[in-house]
Amino acid sequence: MYVYEAVREDAYVLYGFADKQEREIFLLLITVSGIGGNTARMILSALSPAELVNAIGSENVNLLKTVKGIGLKTAQRVIVDLKDKIKVTGASSDNGLLGDGGLLSSGYVAVQDEAVSALTMLGFASAPSMKVVMAILKDEPDAPVEKVVKLALKRL
Template sequence: MIAYLKGDFVQKTPASVYVDVNGVGYEVLISLNTYSKIQELDKGLLHTVLIIREDAHIIFGFFEPSEKEMFQQLISVSGIGASTARMMLSYLKPEELARAIVHSDIKTLEGIKGIGKKSAERLVLELKDKLSKHPVETNISPLKNNSLQQDALNALIALGINRTAAETAIKKTLLSEPNLLVEELIKKSLRIL
């Protein structure tokens, strides 16, 4: 198990970061929450979860241990895979997600792409007690990025959204709210999809 990676952030997008650790480059998949924390950093530490599949070894990275813990809680639920958990953490802050689960807010959970009523109910059933005992608290810093549309598009595609649908959702969102930060643009675009 790789518990964390500490090194230089060589290349960053809203969906992934390449971390150079003593000359070895690791591709680490990240959520928007983590991206918002590292976008201005040249190096740092990411808490990681290694998922081993038949066809790939995938590293998911998190800026804060609380987000990593939430990710691990989410993937422990039957029917919630690593990609869906990352989508959930990109859509809602960890503390918002925990609050929705603890308060049985099925509507908020259903609003996340890929989460239907049954999945939302299963999340509440399996995680409500665990999250009640261990509340999650983090804050997301504001984003500053020149290639707003491209970063949003890359993030949506990395989350499994069709390119054409993602472009359309981004354009619609920017028409109604032109001055959004990339994180908000992605979240609002996800709501349109």
Template sequence: MIAFLKGKLVHREPTFVIVDVQGIGYQLQISLQTFSEIKEQENVMLHTHLNIREDAHVLFGFSSIAEKKLFQQLVSVSGVGPSTAIIMLSYMNSNELKSAIVREDAVSLQAIKGIGGKTAQRVIIELKDKLKKESWEETQPAISLGVHNTIRNEALSALLTLGLPKAAAEKSIDTVLKKSGNTITLEDLVKQALKNA
């Protein structure tokens, strides 16, 4: 099994890249999430998943182990193949996708091309508890991975646009989130974080 590839990025497109590893060019299917992470890089390390079919061996690449793990969890669900999982990870980033599953937000999942009502329900039923357990283990008490992360990223983007340094903006946002829990709106979060910064 190929766990990762490290080499020179010789060709890049939003759906696939070619990585030169000591003179051998590996073509990897990627999500838009991975593309946006690596598009400016010359040398990359991509975590990989090899999908073996009767007619082809397809290598998928991911900029993070977390994205690779979520991809593998998605393809474990009946009716979700590797291509569908890549589309899902291109439509939403890993945290947004996890959040939608944990919140049982079938409407958001069905907005993804190729995901119907039954598939959305299967993904939620099969992965919700696993992802809840993971986010509980990975996070500190007050900040959850799912809902908080989307609002946190949007607030951070707003504060950076307003000219705040990234470190100060992140610290301020986290302070406000710890005090407020899940009840704060994006607008209030930005306002309070600006006061605290």
């Protein structure tokens, strides 16, 4: 277990993490203006570290906006502030990278966004839809949008 200790004048707070990568991303998140420990915790509760790295790397504002308490401007600020830092620290994991080590292609992101949009229009919540779509695309990265939506409907 990894811990981050936040000491302020009025509080002494400990944040616990399952792995080192999660703590590193938390430390990066709290450097963004307007994001404190609780907001960073909410982001990491809604998105896995790999999903967050993908969202920042592909500038997926919509995924960040699915987190409770994150609006358009905050999501944009997270992307602008952390895009270079995440590349520099190498905080990405195998879930968010292609075999050649680059970030996911724009075609992959387009399929992901379109599938999640379709599922939300059908009445499913954004965050669970995003997780299911990402799991499907991890197994079948070349799947067309129609197939991804069909498989997601079976899983939701």
